[in-house]
Amino acid sequence: MRAEVVVIGGGVIGCSCAYRLARRGMRVVLVERGDIASGASGACDGFLSVQSKRPGRVLRMALESLAMFERIEEELGEEVEYRRCGGMIAAEAEEGLETLRSIAEGMSKVGVPVELLGPEEAVRLEPYLSPEMAGATHSPIEGQVNPMKLAYALARAARRSGAELMTHTTALRVEVEGERVRSVLTDKGRIWTGAVVIAAGAWSGEIAGTAGVELGIIPRRGQVLVTQPMPPMVGRVILCACYLKAKRGGGVGVATSIEQTASGTILIGGTREFAGFDTRTTPEGILGIIEHASRLMPILREIPVIRSFAGLRPYSPSGEPLIGPMGPDGLFVATGHEGDGVTLSLITGELIAKAVAGEAGGVL
Numbered sequence: 001m002r003a004e005v006v007v008i009g010g011g012v013i014g015c016s017c018a019y020r021l022a023r024r025g026m027r028v029v030l031v032e033r034g035d036i037a038s039g040a041s042g043a044c045d046g047f048l049s050v051q052s053k054r055p056g057r058v059l060r061m062a063l064e065s066l067a068m069f070e071r072i073e074e075e076l077g078e079e080v081e082y083r084r085c086g087g088m089i090a091a092e093a094e095e096g097l098e099t100l101r102s103i104a105e106g107m108s109k110v111g112v113p114v115e116l117l118g119p120e121e122a123v124r125l126e127p128y129l130s131p132e133m134a135g136a137t138h139s140p141i142e143g144q145v146n147p148m149k150l151a152y153a154l155a156r157a158a159r160r161s162g163a164e165l166m167t168h169t170t171a172l173r174v175e176v177e178g179e180r181v182r183s184v185l186t187d188k189g190r191i192w193t194g195a196v197v198i199a200a201g202a203w204s205g206e207i208a209g210t211a212g213v214e215l216g217i218i219p220r221r222g223q224v225l226v227t228q229p230m231p232p233m234v235g236r237v238i239l240c241a242c243y244l245k246a247k248r249g250g251g252v253g254v255a256t257s258i259e260q261t262a263s264g265t266i267l268i269g270g271t272r273e274f275a276g277f278d279t280r281t282t283p284e285g286i287l288g289i290i291e292h293a294s295r296l297m298p299i300l301r302e303i304p305v306i307r308s309f310a311g312l313r314p315y316s317p318s319g320e321p322l323i324g325p326m327g328p329d330g331l332f333v334a335t336g337h338e339g340d341g342v343t344l345s346l347i348t349g350e351l352i353a354k355a356v357a358g359e360a361g362g363v364l
């Protein structure tokens with residue numbers, strides 16, 4: 001079998017890359033070990049956030065991605081539960097206010113609309129927030145999407161543009177001859193190709209290693225609780241002020257995220273843990289999440305939780321995703337998005353398509 005480009009991994013990142021590459025007329029084969037979205041992209045939240053990004057490269061990418069989300073349902077011809085609902089970062093106590101002020105200041109310097117709200121204004125927007133809370137930031141440009149629907153819609157659009165999707169197929173090795181990629185060996189046979197995009201999420205390090213490339217990507221587990229479907233009660237995507245510290249540090253712990261999905265369930269997150277490739281939820285994780293989140297939104301203690309799940313974020317020690325050519329000629333990586341992969345999915349596909357087409361060089 002031959003392909004112009006082989007994409008390894010069928011999460012939001014791999015599907016977005018396959019779609020943009022196929023749209024440019026390249027012969028693409030996507031290889032996915034399980035089903036589409038069977039990794040982190042099927043076990044995560046759907047926040048499309050900008051306030052949680054540091055001003056700089058990742059924030060710029062997030063803003064470009066958000067602009068692309070505005071057109072995505074029309075472009076893909078499918079509904080992916082995209083909503084520009086606005087987002088908040090809420091401080092449950094005074095000590096979080098400094099974080100909020102620095103977010104509002106940092107964002108306004110680069111022209112991102114973020115306003116600082118007192119507790120009454122915040123509770124007016126989100127009536128179930130605790131009246132005891134200290135304040136919040138609010139950005140009207142943030143949104144949410146259903147990550148699983150997004151991955152499937154991108155995969156189907158890639159196929160309509162000519163890509164071949166090989167699910168239940170494991171890439172065993174990226175084979176290099178001299179200084180060039182020449183093929184991908186899978187458990188279903190060899191695919192001859194001149195270009196490979198590694199978009200294997202938390203597993204990217206393993207497959208990159210077969211081509212002699214060290215990525216340093218490791219899995220960072222996140223546990224999430226799902227409530228029974230409720231009438232509309234949470235309008236925006238909400239993070240707690242300590243989320244930024246939890247995300248940016250290389251440590252472990254719980255930081256609150258709350259969103260209500262189109263089906264009415266409320267997703268309550270989440271943990272950050274280094275537990276290898278173990279995707280089990282734990283009693284400590286579940287209790288920590290409910291304890292933490294209900295300080296910000298007390299009613300969450302009253303709503304039945306119907307299930308919990310855990311996903312593996314592809315954690316990059318640099319704190320930034322790796323997107324672009326790396327190692328032997330023809331090898332590209334699109335990974336290390338940690339807790340930002342859904343937000344950055346659309347722009348990542350576009351950047352990779354440009355890089356493979358030779359329109360951009362270096363790690364982007």
Ligand SMILES: Cc1cc2nc3c(=O)[nH]c(=O)nc-3n(C[C@H](O)[C@H](O)[C@H](O)COP(=O)(O)OP(=O)(O)OC[C@H]3O[C@@H](n4cnc5c(N)ncnc54)[C@H](O)[C@@H]3O)c2cc1C
Pocket residue numbers: 008009010011012013014031032033034035036037038039040041042043044045046047048049169170171172199200201202203204207221222223224269270310311312313314334335336337338339340341342343344
């Ligand atoms: C609890 C939690 C909450 C999150 N919330 C958000 C959020 O609100 N907003 C946001 O922007 N991001 C969020 N994220 C982060 C986001 O989910 C990830 O960054 C994103 O899903 C990563 O996508 P991916 O395609 O790189 O990886 P994955 O979705 O993990 O996909 C990688 C795929 O590669 C496949 N694969 C691996 N090895 C091979 C191989 N050798 N051969 C073939 N296939 C292979 C796997 O089966 C998998 O399907 C969250 C993550 C978690 C865990």
